[in-house]
Each structure stands twice: as structure tokens, then as C-alpha cells.
Amino acid sequence: MTPDLQMRIVTQSNICKNCLFSHDGNECTSTKRCKSCQGNHHTILHEACMQSSKHQFSSSSSTSGPSAKTPNKQPNANHVAVDDEELLLTTLSINVRCSDGTYITLRALLDQGSQISLISENAVQRLGLQRRRYNASVSGIGSGASQSKGLVSIDCQSIYGDYNFTTEALVLSRVASNLPSVQFKKQSWPHLQHLQLADPEYNVSKPIDLLLDVSIYSQIIMDGLIKGPSQAPIAQQTALGWILSGNVRTFNCHIVTNNISDLSKYWEIEDVEPSSSSSLTSEEQYCEEFYQQTTRRLDTGRYEVGIPMKPEYENQLGSSKSKAIAQFKQLERKMCNNLLFSESYKSFMSEYQQLGHMCKADNVDESKPAFYLPHHGVIKLDSTTTKLRVVFNASSKSSSASTLRQSFYMDDLLGGTNTINQARELQHQLIEMLKGAGMNLRKWSSNDPELLKDLSSDQLNSPFDFKCSESKKTLGLRWNPSTDTFSFQNPVQCRNQCVTKRQLLSEISKLFDPLGWLSPLSIRAKLLFQNAWSLKLSWDENVPQSIQDDWIHLRSDLNLIDQFIIPRYIGNTNQLYQIHAFCDASDKAYACAVYVVSKDHKGECISRLAVAKTKLAPLAKKVSLPRLELCGALLLAQLIKKVMESLSNENVEIYAWTDSMIVLGWIKETSIGGNNSWLIELSQSPISFHHHVGITYGQRITRQIVPLGVSRHRSYLTIHYGGRVQNG
Template sequence: MTYCAKITTKKLQYGTCTVRLPFKDPNVEYGNTRQVAAARLTQLERRFAMDTKLQQKYQEFLDEYLEMGPMRKVHKSDYNQGKYYIPHQPVVKEESLTTKLSNKISLNNNMLTGPRIQQDLVIILQLWTNGSEWDQPVDEKIKLKWTKIQQQLKTIDNIKIPRWCYATPGKKVELYGFCDASEKAYGAVIYCRAQDSDKTYRVTLLQAKSKEAPNKQKTTLPRLELCAALLLTQLMEKVIKAMNFNEGEVYSWTDSMITLDWIKEEADRWKTFVANRVSEIQKLLPQAKWNHVITNQNPADIVS
């Protein structure tokens, strides 16, 4: 049995067990999650008003959970006792009337298993490389990194990203993508630059993505920079399709001159690893204008 299982599993009478959520720190503050969950519930009620069959199935699901015991009704006097309020929604396959409804949310930001944010994953890789066990104290350097991440989690409620990118018919719109890599990770970020009515420009963040660098099979930094360029290209293609962005300029930026040289030449000029990735970049996004950006001015640097 792993250390995680030992600290989260409690044996009850009659051979049954209860397993609590494996929080890294039970004292982490999540902000006002009840308000968010209540807003989602209001949206769900509007959905039920238009789909009575779904409402009936959902009610049957809740009744079954109440009867079986995994769920209980909470009285108004206990509303403020919850640590984390999870918005629940029905997930059902339309082609099957007998498909069970389920809850597909998680608390991975504060779980011992399956961390999702990039720095978490980098730390886990470091622990794995060092051969650390679950019950073994980490070294001071890793401890400081995790403490910093934990403190930053509390500021998530203060982050606000506009959902509207000011892209409307008749306005000049451009997409700007940046990519970067390090020996630990690589990533990409895309911005929309739209002309406003007074001929000023508004820039908004559209999407970002990152990946861990291969750990078992080490590769060179220039190759990782090329992987970042491919990731940006794949991400940009998805954004263009989602926005129906048929007109307008597309610009891609990297701080690697080697990557730029690779992309601007014919793919068959290079060896297999480089040729395959350059070929896909040129095929997916032939209209992109590739440029060089200074490292300290590259917004994708924080991703890697």
C-alpha cells in the first residue's frame, strides 16, 4: 500500500473502508466557491426548463444517491461549513437513454495525485528522477518551490481574463503567437490584436499550452525550441478554426534563430527529426509570418 493510501484510507466495521480526498494541505483557501457553484446551478435550472427528460433523469440520479448514502441533504444552517463547493452537472450520451449521469469535476489543484499545473508536473518529475518515495521528506529546494506555488494558488480569484477579444466584422484583426522552450518544458501562447472604433488596438489573451520536456530520452534545446514552434502551430490552427478566422494576418514568434532557419527552409533539407516537424509546421500554417523575438520580451518564456 502506498503512503497516499495509508493516510487517506480508514477501515470501518464489517470490512468496509472510507477514503477521503488526498489533500496536500487541508488548510488551503479556495476563495468563494459556493458563489460559483450557485451560479452554475442557476444555469442548470434554465437548461432543465428546456429539457424535461434530462431533468427527470437527473432527479432520478440524485434520488438514487440519497437512497444509497453517498449524498445527503444540507440544511441552510450548514451552508457556511463547506470547505469547497463543487458545481455539479449531468453528463449523458444522447444516443442512450439508460446512460448513467455522472459528476466530472475534480480538486486536482490540491490533491496528492495528478497535479495539473506545469510547475507541479516539473516538481513531480524531479522527485521521480531523484527516486523519492511518498513518505520521504523532500529537499529544501523543492520544498521552497512547492511553498511558492501553494501561496500563488490563493491569488487565482484575482486573475481576470476578458472573454471578448474585440473581434467584430469589419475590424482589422491579427493573431500573434509566441513559443519558447527550456530543458524542463516548452509552451506557446496566442494573442488577438483587434482594431477598435477609434483606430486604437486592443490585445487580449486567447489561449496558452505547455508540455514537459522528455525526461527519459534527453534532447537538445534547439530541438525543444522546434517542438515549441510545432505546438504553437497546432494551437494556432485550432484557434483559427474556432474563430472562423479566414482573413487577417497571422504572426508567429520564437527567440531561437536556429528554429527560424529550420522553418524557413525546405523540410527535406534537414534530418528526420527536424524534417518531420518543419514539414508539419509548413503544412498546417503556411500563411504564418515567422519572426524573431528577444528572449526577455517573449511572453511565452513564463510558460517554459
């Protein structure tokens, strides 16, 4: 079936393009998106929608104005500029020193009319600079006055490395709009040929990170001035390179999108991630094929795998050479001051080259895509293996802010067995198997010291006594091997100043709770931010006093999580497990919690909270309480499947509980208008739902029953079930 025919059938049958059900697309509540482009349509219709978009664009390219309103999407504005003039301002690229001594390249604007230099909040965070308190109001930036967020000192360097200067800059949320306003094609102006431009990408529309004031302008300006023909920019020589200014002729079409949907996902109705058994996406299929084609085993036993690169990566990498060179020069200066460091570093790099891990790049074709890795040395005197460690910084951002590490993921090995003998055998097999591939397992930790006594000191995570309370980081949590328990560390800082929406989001985002163990607290944080969001305040405007008071109370409760202890052990995997899962909803949120009930080595029954998940009710559209109860039931069914995959135990009894008789009736009837796909999924699931009377463990979350003491919090971590299963 051709894409045109697909689109014609969908349109004539009045089918929703996103979920393929027969209802108006304006009323679709599905949050699933196209797997190819993340567009608001089904993956099957990707080509059809892309062709349709091209037709609509070509038919409307002769006009300018706002785009048609798209339901349930962020506001868009389309602009078409035909044969227009673009005012080219004096932008330049400049290397700025980070707090760790490295350099990153920022986009700067040279402004003769500014009395003080300015830098964006984003740039300060990327640089990791310490700021000083400085209250000032800056006028003339955008509309109205902007309040400064402190003062920083910045060390700047030419991208060509031949000029340095230091200045102070006020920190603002935003310095200026993207410059130029639209991207245009470079012209072959004869008078600009062979000039060392301060901004080689002067034609690319990018954010301004730094505004340099008139004092810097007078400091770097030089005598050289080159004028070209009409409609061509003027070149002025500076110590940082040649800067361009003037009018240029452009022919451009651009689309500006104000993307606010990511934050709204906090309170949209969503599902658990699809099962891992689902079909692979085109990108995942490409990775599988790439692995099969490029993996080979060397004579030494090691494995060699090609580096998987995303499609069209060459257009996304940007420029990284200047930053790598700048950091290398910084490294050379450090070597001059530390001869021992210099000798160790040179020895390491020479050995690296002799082993064939790297080679000299001769006759590099600059037209081909490349990423230059900055590198630096880290000395750890207390290291048991290598005192000097050379770090190849794959996280270094290029001019396009892309990183190589975005395409990779690596984690520690986590596992366990039911007996110490099984653990020893597993440990031995793992060490020998990976050693054959040239991979040495190190940094071992265990809740049983017997498993570590035969290991050498360089194989342990760090020398520690099992009698102490030292904890190890595991998946962002803290694991105490001596007590075999997980714990949290409160990441929220105590501040007495007024709270803005930006600060609120920043602090809430630090609460890392991947398994939902802190759901009674995290849902309060979500509700708090949802309330602030609904007021439509600006990001740096103080929230009302009522929200500030709620935040102070929540912050006080968050101090308890330092003492919040969760046992890791959930029982012997060879014995019978019971899963008791609860779901519930209120007019503000819906939630579910999954508990695993088993027996310990003494035969005593134990219950543990395995995972919980919460979701806020949507703001834009009022959803009835029964429908939210149904959302919770579907979320619970999908979460149970995830727990079953993790347990890898077929000897499991599953009990799903809800206090809503309406939901039980709907699951039985499988009919509720346009959302019957949810009920079909629930009715076809092997999970059986039952009715629970009284306070459920889902209600402990949705009703925000938060204990004031750690001892009372244990009632949320365990269940005490002694009743009879009642079929709904």
C-alpha cells in the same frame, strides 16, 4: 496489400512501425498511437501487428517468463499457468453505504487471522466517507509494514439485502492483490448448485477493497458446511451467503502490465490535438452512421435518438442489478419516514409511466446484457420549477466499474454577437427552434441585462443583480457577467504536513486551466512533480525538503489566482484581427502563447491572451535546445490553427515569432534528419515565422517569470507591439 506483406515490407525496409519513417523504432519520439487499439504502431499496420502478436503468442505459449523488452514502453511481465492449482480464498461481494445514503458493491476478503478490518484508499474515496485520525502500522500486508491513513466507520449490507452490520476499518493505500491471482472458468460442481453464493464472481480476478477481521467472521459464520469431491472448493454458510475456499484446478494464461506511461506524458514531446478536419476514426464513423440510422422526429416535434453503445459493451457493463435493488430498498425506507416525499415521488413515477417514458420490464432475459439504473429523489425547496427532482444515476458504477455516462457528453450553449439587436434575434431564433423540438432553453446568463429583461424568472440561471460580483461557472472557470471577465478559484488546499508524491500529484491535478492562462504557474507545478518523479520515490514516501520548500512557495503564489482577472471580450468579429503568437524553449520546457489583437467599439486597439500551451522536456532522452525550439514552433503552428477555427474570421493577419535563428533556418531548408516530417509540416503551413529580438512572451513561461502581484501579471495577458516585422 495483405497484412503479412505490409509487415514484411516494413521489416525489410527498416521502417519505424510507429511513424513510418526510416529510422530505428528505439529512437522514435512520436507519441501518436494506433487509433484502433492505442498500440505502439501506426493505424495502417493495425491488422498486421495484431496478426504478428498472435503468432508470437502461439509460438511462445509453451514457456513461461518475462516478455521481450519493448522500447519506450512500460515494463511488462507475461505469465503462463498450465494445468495448475489455484488457492481459492474466502472472498465475498458486499454492499457498503456511501456518505449520500446510496450503496456500492465492494469486493471483500474474510480473514480469520486479522485483528482489525482494513479498507483501501480507493474504496474510501468512492464511498465519500469521513475519516478520523488514527496512526497505526499494519504488518503482514505485502512486504514490510503499511502505515494507516485514518479510521472509518462502514455500514455493510448483504448483496441479498437480508443482513446488516457496522464495523470500523483502517484505511490503507492497498489492501491486497487481485484475488484469485488468475481468472479461471467456473466448473459445474454438483454440491454448489442452487447455493446463494456470497461472491457470485469468485472465479474473476479483481481487486480486494475490504478485509474483514476475525470478529466479523465469528459474527456471520453459520453451521452449514458442504464438501465436494477432490479438487473442488468447500462451501461454508454465512449470514452474507455461502463462501468458498480450497484448491481448484486451472488452465490459464494472463499478462500483467505495469502501466506508468500515462504520468510520463507530462514530459514527453507531444503535439496539439489533430485538426477537426482530419479523417474520422472507425469509432467516430460508427457513431455518425448510428445517428443517421436511428434519429427520427416524433409527432410532438421532439427528436428521438438511439443510445450509442460501444462495441462489446455487454462484456464491460458488469452486474448492476444488486446495487440498484439495494438503493431502491433504501429509498423505500426513506419514504416510510417522509409521507410527503413518498407521495410526490410516487406521483412523479406514475406520470413518467403514463407519458411512456418508462414501462414495466416483464420476463427479463437475464442472459442478455442490461444496466439497471439506480434512482433517488432530491428535494430543492428553493427551486422555481420542480420541488422534487428524481435522479436516474447513470454514473453508478457496475461490478466492472463501467458507467453509462462514459459514452455521453452534454454541455451548455455558449455564444455571442457584436450588437444587442443581433443578440436578441439570435436568442429568439434559438428559443423558437429548440422549442419546436420540445427542448426549453433555461438558465440564461448574459453580460448585458437588456438581453434578460424579457425572460421569465424560471428561464434565468438564478435571480441576481448585475451590480454585484456574482459569478457563473463556465467550462470550469468563473465568469462574472457584470464585469464580463473570467476568474479562477484556487483549488489547492493549504496543508502543513509532509508532502508525498501522491499528495503532490493530487493537488497539482486540481489546477484546471484549459486555455493555459496560468501557464507560468502550471509549468512550475509540472516541473516540481517531474523532479519528484525522477527520484523514483514510492507514492507515499516524503519528498526531499528542497521539493517541499518549492511546493510551499508555489502554493503561496497560487493564492494570487483568486484575484487573477481575464477579460472575455477580444474585439468585433467583423473587423480585422491580428494574431501574434510566440514560442520559446529552455533546457527544461518549451511553450507557446497566442495573442489576439483587435479594436474595441471605441476604435481603440486591444490585445488579449487567447491560449497558451506548455510541455516539459523529456527525461529519458536528452534533447538539444534547438530541437526543443523546433518542438515549440510546431506546437505554436498547430495551436494557431486551433485559434483560427475558433475565431471563424477570414479577415486575420498572422504573425508567428521565435527568437531562434536556427529554427528559422531549418524551416527554410526543411532538412533535419529523421524528424523532417515536422519541418515539412511547418514549411507547408500558411503561417509565416519571423524573428523576435529580446524577451518574448514564450520566455515569460519557459523561464518561469512569475509576477508577485496581480498588477504585474497583466504584462503576460497583453502584448505591446510597435516594432517592424522582420522576415527570417
